[in-house]
Amino acid sequence: xxxxxxxxAQRAETDEAGSPWAFRIGTALGIPVRxxxxxxxxxxxxxxxxxxxxxxxxxxxxxxxxxxxxVLLHELGHAAMARVYEVRTREIVLYPIGGVxxxxxxxxxxxxxxIALAGPAVNLILAGMLFAAMLVLQLRVPGSAAELAAGDxxxxxxxxxxxxLFFFNLLPAFPMDGGRVLRATLTFxxxxxxxxxxxxAVGQGAAIVFGGLGLLTGNFILVFIAFFVFLxxxxxxxxxxxxAAVRGLDARAAMITHFDVxxxxxxxxxxxxxxxxxxxxxxxxVDAWGRVAGLLHRGVLxxxxxxxxxxxxxxxxxxxxxxxxxxxxxxxxxxxxxxxRPATPLLVVEEGRLLGMITLENLTELIEISRxxxxxxxxxx
Numbered sequence: 001x002x003x004x005x006x007x008x009a010q011r012a013e014t015d016e017a018g019s020p021w022a023f024r025i026g027t028a029l030g031i032p033v034r035x036x037x038x039x040x041x042x043x044x045x046x047x048x049x050x051x052x053x054x055x056x057x058x059x060x061x062x063x064x065x066x067x068x069x070x071v072l073l074h075e076l077g078h079a080a081m082a083r084v085y086e087v088r089t090r091e092i093v094l095y096p097i098g099g100v101x102x103x104x105x106x107x108x109x110x111x112x113x114x115i116a117l118a119g120p121a122v123n124l125i126l127a128g129m130l131f132a133a134m135l136v137l138q139l140r141v142p143g144s145a146a147e148l149a150a151g152d153x154x155x156x157x158x159x160x161x162x163x164x165l166f167f168f169n170l171l172p173a174f175p176m177d178g179g180r181v182l183r184a185t186l187t188f189x190x191x192x193x194x195x196x197x198x199x200x201a202v203g204q205g206a207a208i209v210f211g212g213l214g215l216l217t218g219n220f221i222l223v224f225i226a227f228f229v230f231l232x233x234x235x236x237x238x239x240x241x242x243x244a245a246v247r248g249l250d251a252r253a254a255m256i257t258h259f260d261v262x263x264x265x266x267x268x269x270x271x272x273x274x275x276x277x278x279x280x281x282x283x284x285x286v287d288a289w290g291r292v293a294g295l296l297h298r299g300v301l302x303x304x305x306x307x308x309x310x311x312x313x314x315x316x317x318x319x320x321x322x323x324x325x326x327x328x329x330x331x332x333x334x335x336x337x338x339x340x341r342p343a344t345p346l347l348v349v350e351e352g353r354l355l356g357m358i359t360l361e362n363l364t365e366l367i368e369i370s371r372x373x374x375x376x377x378x379x380x381x
Contacts, residue, residue: 022035022036022093028072029076029079029080029083031089031091031092032091032092033072033091033094034091034093038096039068039094039095042064043065046061047060047061050063063157066158068094068099070123070162070165072099073122074123074165075100075101075119076092076122077121078103078115079101080118081115081118082101082103084114085114085115087103087111089101089104090104097221097224097228101119103115104336105332105336109187112183112184112187113180113181113184113185116177117181119177120169120177123165123166123169127159127163127166130162133155134156134159139153139155139156172199173210173233174200174202174203174233174236175236176203176229179206179233182199182202183195183196183199193240196236196240196241199233200236201233203229203230204230206229207229207230207233208226210222210223211226211227239336243335246331246332246335246363246367246370247332249331249366249370250330250331251325251327251328251329251330251346251348251358252327252328253331254331255327255348255357256356256357259278259283259357260283261283261286261354262284262285262286262296263314264285264287264293264294265313265314265315266314267312267313268301268304268310268311268313268314268317269311271283272310275298281298282295282298282345284354285318290354292322292347292349292352292354293318294318295318295319295345297319297343304317323337323341323344323345323346324348324349325337325346325349326349326350327355334358335363335367338358338360339360346358346359
């Protein structure tokens with residue numbers, strides 16, 4: 001029970017920390033919803049732009065809030081479908097260029113396909129509901145795309161927004177929804193690693209096209225999106241290559257077993273001495289009963305030495321809420337955690353006792369060794 005409470009506390013701490021530069025505005029479906037601080041700049045810009053075009057500041061801000069309400073519902077669509085497949089959503093973050101539902105893991109095959117489609121499906125349903133509302137209210141329905149784009153009714157504009165979100169997100173630009181649909185579909189015909197490579201190449205090609213169109217038309221928002229799609233596709237491809245290298249392995253295979261530990265009553269002077277005598281940067285703190293009590297990071301140690309002096313006990317400055325993992329935990333989960341928080345090691349703990357430690361550096365070494373030992377693929381005859 002103590003281990004389960006520790007895991008729950010760790011998960012709650014992770015949720016509370018959230019994405020950097022984003023603040024929490026509420027919860028939906030039990031998922032923390034956060035807004036990146038740059039979103040406030042977007043609200044300010046649209047409010048000022050609306051006022052300059054003859055409207056009011058509040059009308060511009062209000063429309064952006066409605067637009068991003070649709071984006072939030074899109075992301076909740078992903079989260080709801082992910083829950084069907086027992087995939088937890090850590091948080092939803094709204095950025096000026098869209099939203100992101102951060103899943104604990106990305107399943108493959110049919111599950112990934114349906115999770116990816118769920119977001120655009122929400123926008124399609126919203127567009128249908130808005131169209132029906134226009135009919136009920138006897139508003140003039142635009143007869144062409146040009147009339148739709150020129151409409152001044154809020155309902156018409158929201159209809160355009162949701163139609164645009166539906167079609168744009170289904171473009172095969174990995175890691176956007178359409179790219180994930182492409183990758184999931186390809187996994188029915190080839191390996192997941194190969195499908196990811198193909199989808200990433202298509203996504204980067206699409207990003208180059210987006211960027212070119214943005215430069216030609218002066219649409220720098222499209223250039224901005226293209227930049228992040230290009231980087232995202234490369235990062236996803238790299239992650240899946242790494243995941244393939246550690247598939248089937250557990251935390252025990254990657255953990256460091258030879259390292260120094262500190263006791264809570266040890267002084268910062270002793271910790272500094274270990275820092276100088278070893279290559280170790282992070283020191284687990286273990287109490288007299290062999291239980292993990294905390295972790296002392298190099299940065300915290302140096303700051304505390306300057307502030308409190310070398311006689312200060314480690315207990316007073318160590319981090320108490322630490323990330324732990326069981327020795328049987330899949331290395332795929334460890335990899336995703338460490339890539340999200342590369343500066344913080346994972347402690348391998350079983351029944352409260354420290355067995356080892358995993359850093360991104362030594363996990364990267366394991367991945368490289370696994371790749372070298374992998375037998376070369378045979379050429380097709």
